[in-house]
Amino acid sequence: MFIGHFGVALAAKKLTPRTSLGSLFFAAQFLDLLWPILLLAGLEHVRIAPGITRMSPFDFYDYPITHSLLTAAFWSVVVGSGYYLLRRNGRAAWIMGIAVLSHWVLDFLVHGPDLPLWPGGPKVGLGLWNSWIPEILLEVAIFLIGCWLYFSVTRPRDNTGRYALWALLVFLFVGWVASLVAGAPPNERAMAWGGLSMWIVVPWAWWADRHREPIV
Numbered sequence: 001m002f003i004g005h006f007g008v009a010l011a012a013k014k015l016t017p018r019t020s021l022g023s024l025f026f027a028a029q030f031l032d033l034l035w036p037i038l039l040l041a042g043l044e045h046v047r048i049a050p051g052i053t054r055m056s057p058f059d060f061y062d063y064p065i066t067h068s069l070l071t072a073a074f075w076s077v078v079v080g081s082g083y084y085l086l087r088r089n090g091r092a093a094w095i096m097g098i099a100v101l102s103h104w105v106l107d108f109l110v111h112g113p114d115l116p117l118w119p120g121g122p123k124v125g126l127g128l129w130n131s132w133i134p135e136i137l138l139e140v141a142i143f144l145i146g147c148w149l150y151f152s153v154t155r156p157r158d159n160t161g162r163y164a165l166w167a168l169l170v171f172l173f174v175g176w177v178a179s180l181v182a183g184a185p186p187n188e189r190a191m192a193w194g195g196l197s198m199w200i201v202v203p204w205a206w207w208a209d210r211h212r213e214p215i216v
Helices: 003-012 021-028 030-041 069-087 092-108 134-152 158-182 190-208
Strands: 047-048 060-064 154-156 213-215
Touching: 003 021, 003 047, 003 092, 003 134, 003 158, 021 030, 021 069, 021 092, 021 190, 030 069, 030 092, 047 154, 060 213, 069 092, 092 134, 134 154, 134 158, 158 190, 158 213, 190 213
Parallel strands: none
Antiparallel strands: 047 060, 154 213
16 A cells, blocks of 8 residues: 555645644655664564565564554554644544554555554565555545545646645655566665655645644
């Protein structure tokens, strides 16, 4: 799951129109933003194993800190509480926390049984990565619905708000398609650095969204 996570963030704007899209992107992608940092630190691990699923060449055999259900719930509380302390907006804080937890739920749909319920606990996953058409249809549907909901509650203030947002959406979609056809990276370290590069979408989303306004 990739653009589906961003679809959730875009859709969440409908529920909290004055929360920055950058913040919502941060929440919905938080687990995957933290994960490459822990990979590089040697605290979590992955193997490149072409063929392990039809759509992903990665064996996620050790990532309990970021991708167990228990720790995902913990991170959702951390992010939601942190947002509340900064903004004093209870509704938005709840949505931020739910967005963090939604990442695990969407991953559960597509991953094989590699998502631990708690560190060291049983691993689950429905495995849609082994079914190209259902996974792609699901991911595109979530992304498009998210885009539609986002555009239903915001409008551009200027050309930056129009074109920066569209450029971001195209970047995400093209990046996702490229990841499907690119094959496996040369090694795990390169994979981690590639994951770190996705931090760029958080300030990009904040910037584009800053040039848009809620439709009252």
